[in-house]
Amino acid sequence: MSDPPLHRALGLTDDELERIRETIGRDPNPNELAMYGVMWSEHCSYKSSKVHLRALPTRGRHVLVGPGQDAGVVDVGDGLAVVFKMESHSHPSALEPYQGAATGVGGIVRDIVAMGARPIASLDPLMFGPLTQERNRWLFEGVVAGIGGYGNCIGVPTVGGEVKFAEPHSLNPTVNVMCVGVAPVDRLVTSDREVHEGSLLVLFGAATGRDGIGGVSVLASRTLEEGSDEQRPSVQIGDPFAEKLLIEASLELVERGLLEGLQDLGGAGITCAVSESASRAGLGVELDLDAVPLRAPDLEAFEILTSESQERMLAIVHPSRLDEVLEVCSRWGLSSPVVGRLVAGGGLRVTMGGTTVAEVPARSLADEGPEYVRPMAEPAGAAELREDDPTFATITAEPREAFLAVLSSPNVASKRWVYEQYDQLVQGGTVLGPGADAAVVRIEGTLKAIALATDGKGRFGRLDPYLGAAHAVAEAARNVATVGARPLAITNCLNFGNPERPEVMWQFAESVRGISDACRALDTPVTGGNVSFYNESGGSAIWPTPVIGMLGLLEDHRFVVRPAFRPGDLVYLLGETFPELGGSEFAEVVVGTISGRPPALDLDREGALHGLLVAAARADLLTSAHDCSEGGLAIALAESAMVAGTGFAVTVPGDLPWYASLFSESASRAVVSVAPERATGLEDLAAAHGVACAPLGETGGPRMVFDTVFEVTVEEAARAYEDAIPALLGR
């Protein structure tokens, strides 16, 4: 057996090689091939997804920067901008959970810093296989420890996210990381900044080593198969202390106005940072690899060019500012060599040891990658799966047992074991932390706060990817509105299987269509995101799981609405319940099936609910509000009771069977409570917004009383809810 040709080993197709030849007018040398290999990888070039992503709505009143830069930027008024982005680190985490997750946090934080913003919050949507399997426990514990180990050490609070469990994630855990930052609008480092010919490239931060050669870019552009563990050395190793210094030094450089540009080094390392910087400026670059500080003396050119060593940034500096830049870096103990300069023309010329080792057009690497319209086909059996709807199954379960089973299902149960390992408080702005509908973080020096929620609906997506994606947007916006914030814009991470399979590509296209429609209807444009393909092993892919990161704004954080009941209030259900158990938690846990149609979604009704929730918060009408989604009305009521230690007694409205009333996951609903004297105010406001508002009962006492169906003490429920995940971990 002969080895495959080099270009194929680097992940390039024969056609792609031909295209490179046409671009540079000759055969590429191995260094150039390595550069194209990482830059034209699926991870960096979005070659399978671009054609679909163009359909997303990306403009809006508040959007300052949409997709295409390091992160999206939204104007929140008073001269302030919020910068946010989500990304996947699933592939490295599948191989080495601690470092994979840790470096995911590091990478997304640098994306925010590269826009000139101080990171003020992180959120981590995670999905694993069932915790009954030992390997899944190892992945789960490792990922959580990695997020904490890195995030806690850099002083950015982890304020939210979600944790879900489903069999397809056994071999393919999904690790998404989101970071949010704040900056004065006039200090943002966007690609609009004027960059001069002759300006210098300063590489500051950690030295470059062999760790993570072809790391994320290559790992995340293939499926993981048997023997993938051997790729563990491709996973980068994080140094959060270096990251903390990098954050402070970068922000000081930005605050003092010393930079023309700032770029983080992530996937595809220095090749990506340099080619993107040059391409944006419409200039070329001379890059001197001899000036790059190395961890090992014998690194070869292609290794330096593609290393994904962590904790490095690239600054574009006018020569007149160089001394000041070097002084700042030195005070933070960071090396900061000049590694290149911007030159006329569009060429990227790389030298090492006095000779040219690569010379290609910068634009061809950064912006002229291939683009594919891949074939699509609906998966076989999808229609049958939808027809088999658990809503019409014969339910023999006892209501009380069913309730406790859903409450202690790992998808629903308390994630305290996870979030207590994260510093939620540092920076002193956390108004609402993990466990709430949305995290709420104050913007220092103002009354404003941002609300943040992440949502993925894998189960719904499996049954109907269009609806699953639209539900994810709707639920994320609802979560933000529930705490009283106006939903403004989204970022996302689109997690899918192998795009070369028509079924996966169809799921992807349907999901993007669902996001598009929902974001248009709810007026929450897409400011960027990340596509993570190849989340499959042995031909078995994860469910189509777009995860939505929603940003909302509270003009005054003191009007935040929390989920906790208070004794002596009245409980209302906003929105309507239909018999819709397809893809529900109840169907999976009690009926034992993941099938049927996901609940219908009427985006006008959804938007009306959000308008009502925000108006009610502004009018200070509500004691509590809580989104009614996973696990249905029963779980929403129980969660508001448990967090407060206050019970309730409700009548179950309508003439649906108990399991449909209590466990349907119909969209566009929330459970709220109000002081009796404010009940009329709420009813009137709901009528004005055209939202159904049904009285359920009242709060108080140690028990949760569900009509004549069943009752349980808050204490017993809380025990089931809190103990579920620790028990599965054997703790």
Next chain:
Amino acid sequence: MSRPPRIGVVTFPGSLDDRDALRAVRFMGGEGVPLWHADRDLHGVDAVILPGGFSYGDYLRCGAIARFAPIMDPVVRFAAQGGPVVGICNGFQILCEAGLLPGALIRNRSLRFICRFVDVRVETSLTPLTDGIVAGEVLRVPVKHGEGQFIAGPDDLARVEERGLVAFRYCAPDGTVDDAHNVNGSANAIAGVRNEAGNVVGLMPHPEHAVDPDLGPTGGQPMLSSLLSSALARV
């Protein structure tokens, strides 16, 4: 005319709660003065806080490198002269490493990082954080640490107890000290200790994250207001 007490907060490389400590000092009416690890003087502050974080990454023992920072010379002198010095979390670890406080902090009993609001019982009013607080009072403050389990050798522990050097203990909301509320498995549920002179105190919980009622419990308010009056006594 009196001026607000000036409270210095040291930033080491890797300090994380330094800005939070400064903000809390200002919230309580003091003047927060940022101090830099490489400085060799305290710029005339009336009290010093060593804040939380991961100084130098804490890749060795927590606080083991920070104790050698240039700023620590004047801090040690200031402490020897009776100046109020408070170590919070990583700052507590640094004070133990520097020999200004007895005992040491090791990994939590659970071996995991823990971020949670806890109750602590004030054990003595003879510290800059508890001056004016009656022993036995229970305050709600958060912990967030991976290495906060207080230990000491048998003789040291006996001395700490006999000499009344325990400043805070983890407890139930009603003040009962029991194993269930000992969040990290500390010896005798010790959450904070003081030196013999009573001017240096360290604790794992974060009073600076419990002052603003808009954000949560306010058990840090009496502690920081005590620090301000201790500092004022020197003005």
